[in-house]
Amino acid sequence: MAFRVNPRPTGPVRVKVCGLTTEAQVEAAASAGAAYIGLVFYSRSPRSLALPVARDLALAAPVGVAKVALFVDPSDAEVDAVLDTVPIDMVQLHGHEPPDRVAEIRERWGLPVMKAVGISGPEDVARARAYEAVADQLLLDAKAPAGSTLPGGNGVSFDWGLLSGLSWSRPWMLAGGLGPRNVAEAVRVSGARQVDVSSGVESAPGIKDSDLIRAFVGAVASAR
Numbered sequence: 001m002a003f004r005v006n007p008r009p010t011g012p013v014r015v016k017v018c019g020l021t022t023e024a025q026v027e028a029a030a031s032a033g034a035a036y037i038g039l040v041f042y043s044r045s046p047r048s049l050a051l052p053v054a055r056d057l058a059l060a061a062p063v064g065v066a067k068v069a070l071f072v073d074p075s076d077a078e079v080d081a082v083l084d085t086v087p088i089d090m091v092q093l094h095g096h097e098p099p100d101r102v103a104e105i106r107e108r109w110g111l112p113v114m115k116a117v118g119i120s121g122p123e124d125v126a127r128a129r130a131y132e133a134v135a136d137q138l139l140l141d142a143k144a145p146a147g148s149t150l151p152g153g154n155g156v157s158f159d160w161g162l163l164s165g166l167s168w169s170r171p172w173m174l175a176g177g178l179g180p181r182n183v184a185e186a187v188r189v190s191g192a193r194q195v196d197v198s199s200g201v202e203s204a205p206g207i208k209d210s211d212l213i214r215a216f217v218g219a220v221a222s223a224r
């Protein structure tokens with residue numbers, strides 16, 4: 001397949017490592033150069049955190065690394081419980097939250113919100129446009145495969161060419177099946193200036209691997 005090559009970008013590509021569960025992983029991600037760490041609050045996920053653990057991880061993150069709290073169709077009480085306990089910089093919504101719920105969460109808690117949208121075809125890209133007006137950032141991720149119990153973190157990718165040459169009024173992040181071996185190509189094809197990874201830097205489901213995190217950030221740094 002022939003891809004359009006995006007114009008030469010400026011500035012480094014920023015990395016989010018999602019689903020960290022130990023302080024050593026937070027240290028590995030931060031020292032490798034990750035700009036964001038994702039903390040998962042979804043009980044069905046192998047990466048889901050209890051509040052006291054999440055608080056310790058957030059406090060272990062150096063200044064300058066944004067702590068992102070990931071929710072799936074959360075109730076107000078769930079958001080309250082996390083934000084009352086854990087120092088968080090951004091909320092990620094990874095469920096079926098409609099635009100008005102995204103706007104409500106943003107306004108009620110006063111934090112930037114990143115809305116994840118599952119992409120498998122051009123109609124999904126069009127759906128993502130509905131969030132440009134209400135979200136601070138977009139996370140363009142692969143759709144969960146049939147049968148998966150997780151809306152994200154499944155290690156599957158989508159056709160990055162769907163994003164090539166598009167412009168967005170909000171910053172956006174590419175996710176889905178990225179790893180040290182394919183992320184440079186994904187950046188080149190999609191034009192992403194931010195990337196998000198979870199299972200691609202794990203040695204087993206839910207277990208992050210510091211060497212893979214370093215390899216991923218290194219591969220991103222080499223992307224042109």
Ligand SMILES: O=C(O)c1ccccc1NCC(=O)[C@H](O)[C@H](O)COP(=O)(O)O
Nearest residue numbers: 018045152153154155176177197198199
């Ligand atoms: O990671 C999870 O366990 C998870 C659970 C429920 C909703 C979303 C989840 N992850 C979302 C992310 O931001 C992942 O980093 C993103 O989907 C990419 O995952 P992967 O394909 O494994 O790199």
